Amino acid sequence: MNQTVFKLDEVSYAYPQSEPVLSNISLEIVAGERLSILGANGCGKSTLLKILAGLLFPQSGTFTAFGKKVEREHFKGNLSTVYHRRIGFVFQDSEAQLFCSTVYEELAFGPLQFGLPKDTIRKRIDELSSILDIEKLLEKPPFHLSGGEKKKVAIGSVLILNPDVLVLDEPASSLDPRSQTWLLHLLQSLGKAGKTLIFATHDLDLVPHVSDRAILFDEDHTIAADLPVKTLLKDPKLLKQVNLVDEHYHTHPWDFQED
Ligand SMILES: Nc1ncnc2c1ncn2[C@@H]1O[C@H](COP(=O)(O)OP(=O)(O)OP(=O)(O)O)[C@@H](O)[C@H]1O
Ligand SMILES: [Mg+2]
Secondary structure, three states: OOOEEEEEEEEEEEOOOOOEEEEEEEEEEEOOOEEEEEOOOOOOHHHHHHHHOOOOOOOEEEEEEOOEEOOHHHOOHHHHHHHHHHEEEEOOOHHHOOOOOOHHHHHHHHHHHOOOOHHHHHHHHHHHHHHHOOHHHOOOOHHHOOHHHHHHHHHHHHHOOOOOEEEEEOOOOOOOHHHHHHHHHHHHHHHHOOOEEEEEOOOOOOHHHHOOEEEEEOOOOOEEEEEEHHHHHOOHHHHHHOOOOOOOOOOOOOOOOOO
């Protein structure tokens, strides 16, 4: 049995002066799983991912990561640094992630924080920027990039630290079809390398290729279903419920191959 990476027990979360956007969520994720989180706009997907990434803390319930309870009070200094090295988070909004004056500095930021030698960092950036096809962007300011370019740089700034767990919020959004295919292959190879992959998406084309398990959120901020992706794709009622298909959808067109 693989190691438990995350365990949520009756976790609830509300932003200040608002109703709960996560209600009594219980969930366990083990190492090497490939999991997609699905649900309508506003149901709480990004909030859940931010809890997993150690950026928000539940108001009630228990959240443990790698067997240790994660709480704001214990989550300072060294523990937070170690956590963020093991768990990489790609924000839904790339602008929230990018803040340096060049793409090169953006990619170097994490490794510099962890004290990696400059030569090693340069080598990693050379390799990664070739994989991401962003070599030509390295000297540009991130705020001059297109939405898709920003997304690639944001993904790069996480991959550069080679985390065990990747939490990606809408990784395919703003990517063109070629870049989406590139992302699909990237996620597949990360999965084969044994990484734990957790992502939120509305992109049903991506789901069967890069995840085996799906968590479906209801609009009342609870988990409506936790099931194998193959089972989900055979259930048009559930797909409609979580807004992955619209009311015109009758039969499922997928005849997807085993990857
Ligand atoms: N910083 C915040 N302050 C107050 N309310 C917030 C904040 N961030 C999100 N919310 C609210 O919490 C709810 C859940 O938001 P969240 O971003 O988790 O949804 P989501 O499922 O990721 O939606 P989407 O599919 O649109 O990305 C929404 O109603 C949103 O308006
Ligand atoms: Mg979201």
